[in-house]
Amino acid sequence: MSTADQPTITIAGATATGKSDLALNLAEHLGGEIVNTDSMQFYRGMDIGTAKLPVGQRRGIAHHLIDILDVREEANVQTFQRQSRKAIADIRARGKRPILVGGSGLYARAATDLMEFPGTDAEVRARIESEVEADRWGRHRHLQEVDPAAAAKITPNDSRRIVRALEVIELTGRPFSAQLPDYQAIEPTLHLGLSVERTTLHERIATRVGIMWEEGWVDEVRNLLDCGLAEGRTASRAIGYAQIQQYLAGELDKDAAQEQTTIRTRQFARRQDTWFRRDPRIAWIDATAGDHEANAAKALDILADTTATIADTAGPER
Structure with a gap:
């Protein structure tokens, strides 16, 4: 070899x-x-x-x-x-x-x-960060509604990943879970x-x-x-x-x-x-x-x- x-x-x-x-x-x-x-x-x-x-x-x-x-x-x-x-x-x-x-x-x-990593938007991220900071559990429940697969892999305590998941969903119109790797x-x-x-x-x-x-x-x-x-x-x-x-x-x-x-x-x-x-x-x-x-x-x-x-x-x- x-x-x-x-x-x-x-x-x-x-x-x-x-x-x-x-x-x-x-x-x-x-x-x-x-x-x-x-x-x-x-x-x-x-x-x-x-x-x-x-x-x-x-x-x-x-x-x-x-x-x-x-x-x-x-x-x-x-x-x-x-x-x-x-x-x-x-x-x-x-x-x-x-x-x-x-x-x-x-x-x-x-x-x-x-x-692959979707892009980011500073304004969208800042808004979602403030929402998560104010009500992390509520935002996680929202993630469960819009993308159950992603919510199952992200704990309510993981604020950064909650923010990123919601940002990707808003920017791409696709579930965050669709971006997750499949071990290839x-x-x-x-x-x-x-x-x-x-x-x-x-x-x-x-x-x-x-x-x-x-x-x-x-x-x-x-x-x-x-x-x-x-x-x-x-x-x-x-x-x-x-x-x-x-x-x-x-x-x-x-x-x-x-x-x-x-x-x-x-x-x-x-x-x-x-x-x-x-x-x-x-x-x-x-x-x-x-x-x-x-x-x-x-x-x-x-x-x-x-x-x-x-x-x-x-x-x-x-």
């Missing part, structure tokens, strides 16, 4: 499951480069709270699509789709293996799957997922939040506020960053800010797991033990089986 036919690798899973370590180990073994699919790691200066690997810990492996946005800017999946596909093509042109890693499921899918990749891709037993994952999250505070997360937020964090509609609402802003404003004490961050991170991890579990293509690895080398060995076994299957399906190399 030629280098061009070797599958792209994606690594999915909830926060704190060990995705970054697996990506580094696979990149070292396979001669790969890493493409970030964590939407919060797009932001310059949001380092500690997003668990962004410092350059010195990247083992000399090229990382793409990290630190590409100012905290005032809003992440856009359509733009990311173009950027990520260009990064993948460039990596392949250098004879390297693209390895996509991150916990933002929609962004990972946008990079590898057949997905644009090229051979191996989808890996890391899972951790829930109690263990909750303990890891609580420990990680505490360590992040000790490493200077509060100072990081102070510096970002000077750079316009409060003006950023996406970055300012990131888990932990929002709670630390409340702490700095005197609205929460330290213990409450950490506890709320831990709780919201656990809730987010559950939503991540739910999203990724819907994808039948993902090969899951139990990473509860935290043995990064063992996880990499399992991933390489899965890759070998997948590569053999692709080769058998493709027939003789052209």
Whole structure:
């Protein structure tokens, strides 16, 4: 099998499951480069709270699509789709293996799957955002009426996706569910997922939040506020960053800010797991033990089986 036919690798899973370590180990073994699919790691200066690997810990492996946005800017999946596909093509042109890693499921899918993203209208979106902010549950009930399939996949707590679904319906006249992907990749891709037993994952999250505070997360937020964090509609609402802003404003004490961050991170991890579990293509690895080398060995076994299957399906190399 030629280098061009070797599958792209994606690594999915909830926060704190060990995705970054697996990506580094696979990149070292396979001669790969890493493409970030964590939407919060797009932001310059949001380092500690997003668990962004410092350059010195990247083992000399090229990382793409990290630190590409100012905290005032809003992440856009359509733009990311173009950027990520260009990064993948460039990596392949250098004879390297693209390895996509991150916990933002929609962004990972946008990079590898057949997905189209309808445009947006600032006025329409602003109006719908105000409606959802005023009555999120009512707007979700409306979504259930006009697009039951979309409403079944979007929780009433997911304001951003409610807004987007209603915006697409209004702009296109078509159900938002008609735009949802159906798990068709644009090229051979191996989808890996890391899972951790829930109690263990909750303990890891609580420990990680505490360590992040000790490493200077509060100072990081102070510096970002000077750079316009409060003006950023996406970055300012990131888990932990929002709670630390409340702490700095005197609205929460330290213990409450950490506890709320831990709780919201656990809730987010559950939503991540739910999203990724819907994808039948993902090969899951139990990473509860935290043995990064063992996880990499399992991933390489899965890759070998997948590569053999692709080769058998493709027939003789052209």
